[in-house]
Amino acid sequence: MFPYGVSLSELEAAETDSIDNENWPTAMASPIERLFTCGDQETPLVEEPAAQQPRTVGLSLWFSEIIYRILTAIFSIPELLHRTYITFNRTFSQRDFNVSEAEIARDDCNISNPLFEDNNFIRAHANGNRENEREPLSNKVSHYSTFQSKPIMSFRSEPLKLCQLIVPKDSAYDCVVELGKKSVVHFKDLNKNVNVFQRTYVREVKRCSELERCIRYIENQVIEGGAKKFIPEMDTSNIEISLQREIYDLEIRLFDLERDIRILLDNETALRRNCNDLMEFQEVLQKVESFFDIHIEDKARNQLDVDRSQYNDFGTPLTPLIDHDATPWFVAGTIDTSKRVPFERVLWRACRRTAFVKTAEIYQEFKDPETRKPVEKSVFIVFFKGQKLKDIVDRVCEGFKAKQYPCPKSSRERMLVLADLEIRIHDMNIVLDTTKTHKHELLSNAAVGLPEWNRQVHLQMAIYHALNNFTFDTSGNFFVAECWVPEIEIDDVMQALQRGANKSGATVHPILNVMETEEIPPTYNRTNKFTQIFQDIVNSYGVASYREMNPAPFTIISFPFLFSIMFGDFGHGLIMFLAGLYLVLNEKKLSKVRNEIFSMFFSGRYIILLMGLFSIYAGVIYNDAFAKSFNVFGSAWTKDMYTKSSGAYNNSQSYIEFTNMLSKGPHESELSPSLFYNHDHGPYAFGIDPIWNLAENRLSFVNSMKMKLSVIIGIAQMAFGLFLSLLNHRFFHSNIDIYSVFIPQILFLTCIFVYLCLQIIVKWIFFSVFPGTIFGRYYPGAHCAPSLLIGLISMFMFKKREAGFVDMTNENRPALEGCHLNQWYPGQSTVEMVLVIVALLAVPVMLFGKPVYIGLISMFMFKKREAGFVDMTNENRPALEGCHLNQWYPGQSTVEMVLVIVALLAVPVMLFGKPVYVLVQRFRRRGRKQLGHEEGFGDIIMHQAIHTIEFVLGCVSHTASYLRLWALSLAHSQLSEVLWDMVLSSGGLATESYFKSAICLPLIFFLYALGTLSVLVIMEGLSAFLHTLRLHWVEFQSKFYIGEGYLFVPFSLKQSLEKIREGSDYY
Known part of the structure; x- marks a missing residue:
C-alpha cells in the first residue's frame, strides 16, 4: 500500500x-x-461517470469542499x-x-x-x-x-x-x-536467504578480493618507497570494462609484481641487517680501543682482585670462582639503549659482583631493517675470569638479545679488523644504493598503473556483486x-x-x-552537484516516502534565508560569501584534498555561498556591518530648527522644547518623532535608519521589529507546509485527509496565528505617533497603540473590552484609561469569538474525522452492487451469480449511502450540540463550564489524537520556536558590538598617541580579525546553521513530510569508482 x-x-x-x-x-x-x-x-x-459512481456528501463535507475549492483556486498561482x-x-x-x-x-x-x-x-x-x-x-x-x-x-x-x-x-x-x-x-x-559463500559468483568475488589485497600491498610499498608522486589521478569517467582475458593477464602480472617486490624487499632487508652488523662491529672495536687506551683493563683487574670474604653467612668456606693467576677475559657487543641499565644490574647479580661492566652510547643512527624505525644502540664490555662466568655472561646476553662480536685482544689486530670493516661497509653501501635504485624504478613503474588496476578490479567486483x-x-x-x-x-x-x-x-x-506489485518503491530524486547538498540535508532527517512532496527544492531558498535572519551582518556575510565563492571557483583543485574536516565544508560549498549571499542581504536590511551602520540614503531623523535666511529659529515652541530636553542631560534626552522626524522625507529607503545605531533604546526597537518579523516568517512557513500537505493529499487522492486533516488544520492556524500576523502588519501600517482616525475611530497617539500580547490573551478569555480609545462624550476627547487594551476596530470581539470557536471546532474534526470515516468504510464498505437479478443481454435472461446481493430498486446504493451519512452526522450534533450552546451562553454570562473527557475509539482514534495534539500544541510551540530567529540575531549583533567596542575601539582606535597607535593597532586588529573569524563567522555560523536545520526538520517538514521511504540505490559503475577515489588518499 x-x-x-x-x-x-x-x-x-x-x-x-x-x-x-x-x-x-x-x-x-x-x-x-x-x-x-x-x-x-x-x-x-x-473519473467514473456520475451514473456509475455517485458523489454525494453531507452538509459538513459540502462546506469543507467549498473551502477546499477556494484554496485550490488561490493556490493555482x-x-x-x-x-x-x-x-x-x-x-x-x-x-x-x-x-x-x-x-x-x-x-x-x-x-x-x-x-x-x-x-x-x-x-x-x-x-x-x-x-x-x-x-x-x-x-x-x-x-x-x-x-x-x-x-x-x-x-x-x-x-x-x-x-x-x-x-x-x-x-x-x-x-x-x-x-x-x-x-x-x-x-x-x-538471494537474501542464501549464504554469501553459496552464491553463484563467489569464486570470482574471491579472486577479485585477492587482487584487491595484492593491489593494496603494492600501493603500500609504493607509498613507503617514496614513489607516491608517480601515482596519477583515477579517471572516474572511464567506465569501460576490460575483457576477461585481460583480467587474467592482469592477475598474472600483479602476482608476479608482488613476488618481485617481496623478493627485492627481503634482499634489501638482509643487506641492511648485514650492514648494521658491520657498522655495530665497527663501533664496538672503536669503543674497545678507547677503553684500553685509558687502561680500563687495570681498573678491572684491581676490581677483580679485591679481597673477598672466604666464608658465607653460615661460616662455610667458599670456593673461589676466579683463579688469580688466570688470564683476564672480556666480551664486547651491542645492546638496545633502553635495556642498558637492567642489563648491568642482572650481570652484576648473576656473576656475584665478580664481573665488571662498562657501557657507552652509540651516537650514530641505526634503523631497524624490517620496520625502518630508528633504534638507539649502546656498546658494552664485560670483564671476567673463568669459563663459568663466560657461560653466565653468554646466557644473560642471549636473554637481553644483546649481540656479541669477536673483538681481538691486541690493539694491532683490532686496527687491522677496523680497516677491513671500512672496506666491507663501503662495498655494502654501494650494493644497497643499487638495490634502492632498482626498487625505486620498480615501484615507480607500478605506481603509474595502480589507478587503472584498481579501477578494473573494483569494476569487476561491482559487476559480480550485482550478478549475485x-x-x-x-x-x-x-x-x-x-x-x-x-x-x-x-x-x-x-x-x-x-x-x-x-x-x-x-x-x-x-x-x-x-x-504489478503492491511493494512500495524506493525514492529517487535527481540531483546535481548544486542540489545534492540540499537533498542530503532533507535525507538526513528521513528519506521521503515514495512520490510525496520533496522539501529540497524549497530548502534551496528557505534554508539560507532563515540562516541569514539569524546571521544578518553585511561584513560577516561578505566573508562567508567570499569563502564559498573561493571553494566554488576552485572546486576541481580542492576536490583532491583528502581531509575529513575540510571535506565537510567543501561538500557544502554551494550552501555556504548562498548563506553568505543571503546574509549580505539581511545585513543591508538590518543596516549592520561589523556592528556599525551606514547612512547611505540620509536619515529622516533631522529637522532644522534654525533658518539661515531669517536668522531665527523656524519654530520657537520646538526650540523651547528642544532646549528643555537637552537640559536633562544627554543620557535622559529623548527625540520626539513629532519634533525631530522629517515626515516629508519618509522612512529610510532600504533597511533600518542608521540613527538607531546611536540611540540608547536601539535594542528595544530592533528587538520588537525582529521578534514580530520572526513570528510572521515562521507562521508563513508553517502555513506553506500545510499547503504542501494539501498537494500530497490531492496527489494520493486522499479526500478524507483533505476534509478531516488539512482544512481543520489550516482553519486552526489561520484563525489564531495568521490573525495575529495580520494584527502585527495592521499595527505597523496604521498606528503611528500622530493622532488620527483609524477604522472609523479616533486614535489619540502612540500611547494608545493596541497591545498584541494582551489582546491575544483577551481573545481567548472572551474578555469584554471597551470600544475605541477616547471618551467621545467629552468634547476634549480624552484618552480612556488603558486605551491600548480596548477594541481598535468595530466588531472586534465578535470576530475574535468566531475565530476562536472555529479554531476549537476544528480540533474534534481533526481528532474524530478520519477515524469515523475509516470506521464507516470498515462497517458498511459502501459496496457497489449490480442492478437487477438477471443478465438482460442474454435472450434466456439467466440469473446473475449472487443475484440475492444485487440492487432491487433503482439508485439503491446512492440512497443507502446518503442515509448512512446523514445518520452518522446526527451523532456529533446530538453529542456536541447542546454542550456547545450551553458553553456559549455561559461565556456570555462570564461563567465557565468544565467539559468531560471522551473515551477513545481504539488504535485509530489514538493515532489521530496524537497527531491532533501534536499539531495543536505544535502550532504554539513551533511559533515560539521561530523566535530563535530573533534571539540568535540579537546575540550575533551584540557579540559583534562587544568585540568592536572592547577590542578594536578601546584597544587601538582610542589611543591618542600616533606612535602607540602605530604599534598597537596592527596587533589589536589581528586580535579583532581572529575573534571575528573564529567566533562571529565560524562558531556563530555553525550555531545558526544548526538552528536552521531544526526549523526545517521539525517546524517546517512536520506539517507535510512523512519521511518513511528508502533510497533508490542504482547499480552504477561510475559511483563505484567515485567511492574508491573518495576513500583513498592517493587517487
Whole structure:
C-alpha cells in the first residue's frame, strides 16, 4: 500500500480503464495538478461517470469542499513559477545530462500513447485475457522516455516501475555492464536467504578480493618507497570494462609484481641487517680501543682482585670462582639503549659482583631493517675470569638479545679488523644504493598503473556483486532479476540490454517485463552537484516516502534565508560569501584534498555561498556591518530648527522644547518623532535608519521589529507546509485527509496565528505617533497603540473590552484609561469569538474525522452492487451469480449511502450540540463550564489524537520556536558590538598617541580579525546553521513530510569508482 491508503493495483486499474483516452492530463488536470503531476503514472487517469459512481456528501463535507475549492483556486498561482522552474531545468538538463533539444521539446504532460503499448510488457485486454508477447528489444519503441525530460530536481521523486529481467546466462555479464553504465537500475537481492559463500559468483568475488589485497600491498610499498608522486589521478569517467582475458593477464602480472617486490624487499632487508652488523662491529672495536687506551683493563683487574670474604653467612668456606693467576677475559657487543641499565644490574647479580661492566652510547643512527624505525644502540664490555662466568655472561646476553662480536685482544689486530670493516661497509653501501635504485624504478613503474588496476578490479567486483543478486529459472539457463527502474528510463534500459546482448553474441535476447506489485518503491530524486547538498540535508532527517512532496527544492531558498535572519551582518556575510565563492571557483583543485574536516565544508560549498549571499542581504536590511551602520540614503531623523535666511529659529515652541530636553542631560534626552522626524522625507529607503545605531533604546526597537518579523516568517512557513500537505493529499487522492486533516488544520492556524500576523502588519501600517482616525475611530497617539500580547490573551478569555480609545462624550476627547487594551476596530470581539470557536471546532474534526470515516468504510464498505437479478443481454435472461446481493430498486446504493451519512452526522450534533450552546451562553454570562473527557475509539482514534495534539500544541510551540530567529540575531549583533567596542575601539582606535597607535593597532586588529573569524563567522555560523536545520526538520517538514521511504540505490559503475577515489588518499 502507498501512503494515504492508495494501492498500486488500484492505480494500475485506473490506468487500464483509461487506455482509450489519449489526452487525459490536459482534459482532467487542474492547473495545480498539472504543476505537480506532470507525467506521473501513479494518478488515476479518468473519473467514473456520475451514473456509475455517485458523489454525494453531507452538509459538513459540502462546506469543507467549498473551502477546499477556494484554496485550490488561490493556490493555482504558483503555476507561473512552475513554468519558470521548468525552463531552468531544461537549461541545466542540456548541460548536465546532454539531453538534446528535440528530447527536451517533448517535455509535455500530454501523453498520446496508451500505457502498456509495448509488446514486451504484460498487457491487459478488454476481454480480460493477458498476453506476454516477447520480441527482440531492437524491434520495440518505448513510450516512457517521451513523457518528460530529466530535470535537475523535481518536486516529487521519480515514478518507478518494478521490472523483471530475464537474461541468458551467457549474456548476463555484458548486460549488467551496460546497465551499470546507465546508473538507473536498482537491483533487488533475490538471494537474501542464501549464504554469501553459496552464491553463484563467489569464486570470482574471491579472486577479485585477492587482487584487491595484492593491489593494496603494492600501493603500500609504493607509498613507503617514496614513489607516491608517480601515482596519477583515477579517471572516474572511464567506465569501460576490460575483457576477461585481460583480467587474467592482469592477475598474472600483479602476482608476479608482488613476488618481485617481496623478493627485492627481503634482499634489501638482509643487506641492511648485514650492514648494521658491520657498522655495530665497527663501533664496538672503536669503543674497545678507547677503553684500553685509558687502561680500563687495570681498573678491572684491581676490581677483580679485591679481597673477598672466604666464608658465607653460615661460616662455610667458599670456593673461589676466579683463579688469580688466570688470564683476564672480556666480551664486547651491542645492546638496545633502553635495556642498558637492567642489563648491568642482572650481570652484576648473576656473576656475584665478580664481573665488571662498562657501557657507552652509540651516537650514530641505526634503523631497524624490517620496520625502518630508528633504534638507539649502546656498546658494552664485560670483564671476567673463568669459563663459568663466560657461560653466565653468554646466557644473560642471549636473554637481553644483546649481540656479541669477536673483538681481538691486541690493539694491532683490532686496527687491522677496523680497516677491513671500512672496506666491507663501503662495498655494502654501494650494493644497497643499487638495490634502492632498482626498487625505486620498480615501484615507480607500478605506481603509474595502480589507478587503472584498481579501477578494473573494483569494476569487476561491482559487476559480480550485482550478478549475485540474480537467481536462476527452473531450467538453469536464464538469470532472473527484479529491479526498480524510473519510468522515463525504461527505453534506455531496453537499449542497454540490447547492446549487452549484441556484445555477447547471444542468440536469445533479454526480456524486460513490467510487473504489478503492491511493494512500495524506493525514492529517487535527481540531483546535481548544486542540489545534492540540499537533498542530503532533507535525507538526513528521513528519506521521503515514495512520490510525496520533496522539501529540497524549497530548502534551496528557505534554508539560507532563515540562516541569514539569524546571521544578518553585511561584513560577516561578505566573508562567508567570499569563502564559498573561493571553494566554488576552485572546486576541481580542492576536490583532491583528502581531509575529513575540510571535506565537510567543501561538500557544502554551494550552501555556504548562498548563506553568505543571503546574509549580505539581511545585513543591508538590518543596516549592520561589523556592528556599525551606514547612512547611505540620509536619515529622516533631522529637522532644522534654525533658518539661515531669517536668522531665527523656524519654530520657537520646538526650540523651547528642544532646549528643555537637552537640559536633562544627554543620557535622559529623548527625540520626539513629532519634533525631530522629517515626515516629508519618509522612512529610510532600504533597511533600518542608521540613527538607531546611536540611540540608547536601539535594542528595544530592533528587538520588537525582529521578534514580530520572526513570528510572521515562521507562521508563513508553517502555513506553506500545510499547503504542501494539501498537494500530497490531492496527489494520493486522499479526500478524507483533505476534509478531516488539512482544512481543520489550516482553519486552526489561520484563525489564531495568521490573525495575529495580520494584527502585527495592521499595527505597523496604521498606528503611528500622530493622532488620527483609524477604522472609523479616533486614535489619540502612540500611547494608545493596541497591545498584541494582551489582546491575544483577551481573545481567548472572551474578555469584554471597551470600544475605541477616547471618551467621545467629552468634547476634549480624552484618552480612556488603558486605551491600548480596548477594541481598535468595530466588531472586534465578535470576530475574535468566531475565530476562536472555529479554531476549537476544528480540533474534534481533526481528532474524530478520519477515524469515523475509516470506521464507516470498515462497517458498511459502501459496496457497489449490480442492478437487477438477471443478465438482460442474454435472450434466456439467466440469473446473475449472487443475484440475492444485487440492487432491487433503482439508485439503491446512492440512497443507502446518503442515509448512512446523514445518520452518522446526527451523532456529533446530538453529542456536541447542546454542550456547545450551553458553553456559549455561559461565556456570555462570564461563567465557565468544565467539559468531560471522551473515551477513545481504539488504535485509530489514538493515532489521530496524537497527531491532533501534536499539531495543536505544535502550532504554539513551533511559533515560539521561530523566535530563535530573533534571539540568535540579537546575540550575533551584540557579540559583534562587544568585540568592536572592547577590542578594536578601546584597544587601538582610542589611543591618542600616533606612535602607540602605530604599534598597537596592527596587533589589536589581528586580535579583532581572529575573534571575528573564529567566533562571529565560524562558531556563530555553525550555531545558526544548526538552528536552521531544526526549523526545517521539525517546524517546517512536520506539517507535510512523512519521511518513511528508502533510497533508490542504482547499480552504477561510475559511483563505484567515485567511492574508491573518495576513500583513498592517493587517487
